Amino acid sequence: MNLRQIEIFHAVMTNSTASRAAEVLRISQPVVSKAIQELEHSTGLALFHRTNGRLLATSEARLFFREVEQSFTGLTHLRSAAARIGGFGSGEIRFASLSELSTNVVPKALYAFQKRHPEVTITFQTQRSTLVKDLVASGQLDVGVVADETELAGVDARPFTNYRAVVALPADHRLRERAVVLAKDLHGEPFVALSPEDTIRRQVDAIFETGAIKPKIVLETQHSTTICALVNAGLGCGVVNPITAEPYLGRNLIVRPFEPAIYFRTLLLLPANRQPLKIVTNLISDLKNHASLDDATTHQTVPLL
Structure with a gap:
């Protein structure tokens, strides 16, 4: 007995006929029939009566199907969990920044992010740049923003802001x-x-x-x-x-x-050798979108890297 046989059995029971099961699974009907025969042989159960080319479920098949349904519910949960992890990870982002951005850029970015992703929890800290770097390097933070003079061993560093003093x-x-x-x-x-x-x-x-x-x-x-x-x-x-x-x-x-x-420059840090989750990438996008300054703030245009 293997998972493919169980999947085909489930399809036959759910769709009532072998032909419809084959269509749903995008396989041939003979493949369906062979898998059912192999499943009956391995389980020792007579799962179907064959009448005029049709498969009619036995009482044993119906009892077995109850157990299979429970397993498929678990598989569906695992598929959903895999999809969620692929996009959202644990559903939490751990983020830290130097204090200069914590009263302006970061609050605006977090507000925009949470409006689009209310299901994601964010843990935010304001820390010294050296500590932010160490926490990112050790994997305790998903993303950090630091001053550009910070030592960068063990992290993926990217230019972030560049503000003229x-x-x-x-x-x-x-x-x-x-x-x-x-x-x-x-x-x-x-x-x-x-x-x-x-x-x-x-x-x-x-x-x-x-x-x-x-x-x-x-x-x-x-x-x-x-x-x-x-x-x-x-x-x-x-x-x-x-x-x-x-x-x-x-x-x-x-x-x-x-x-x-002279310029105040900052860097965005990510753990080294690790592709950021999509949800982290979305947060980074919001941070960049809210990092721009206008003429009223600087009395001039200030470029960003």
């Missing part, structure tokens, strides 16, 4: 009329800086040092989002990722492109 200013600042704020314009200005270990901070410091420019650093913080909040509160100005400034625009904060141009 802007200067966040209080709305009444003396530089508010400038189309572009030059580094030299910040000499002596109260300045909220990123942490010394930050890549953008190091680039800004190098620009200031080259031009003998000395802003008055009043605070240091890890995140552009915090700089925007502090500028909005009137503590000074700061060089920030423009995506983090958007929630504050129209309040007590304006932004202008910083010159010379």
Whole structure:
């Protein structure tokens, strides 16, 4: 007895005739008849009476069919599970991002994604880029977004965003009329800086040092989002990722492109040597769709990679 014989028996019982079973299974009627004979031989059951070329089910066949039906229900469940896993995996996506995108790009993308896929559960974390990378590399995350200076061993890394840095200013600042704020314009200005270990901070410091420019650093913080909040509160100005400034625009904060141009770049990480599930690919698409900036946010067009 094998699965093919059971499948043919099921088709005969479901469709009442061998000819119709053959048609449904797209095989010949002699193949159906042979499989039924082999099944009867292997089970020792007389499953059908043969009358005028027709197969008439016996009582044994009907009892056996009950058991077969239960097995087919299990197979149908397995087929459905395979289809679901192929598109949705476990039905959960594990995702993490650096904080700069967690208050703007990510919420908008997750909202769009969940409207189209309400059956998928998303676990989202905001973490340091190095930790996000380690979690993706170990398979504990399905996708991550990190700063571009992150070490990338053990992951599949793809360019994600590329935002030109802007200067966040209080709305009444003396530089508010400038189309572009030059580094030299910040000499002596109260300045909220990123942490010394930050890549953008190091680039800004190098620009200031080259031009003998000395802003008055009043605070240091890890995140552009915090700089925007502090500028909005009137503590000074700061060089920030423009995506983090958007929630504050129209309040007590304006932004202008910083010159010379420097860029906040991020990477999208996936586990190495593993094709992402379709549902993960859909989330990535939504992230990309909501990562663009408009002129109102940056005072210019900012390209994305």
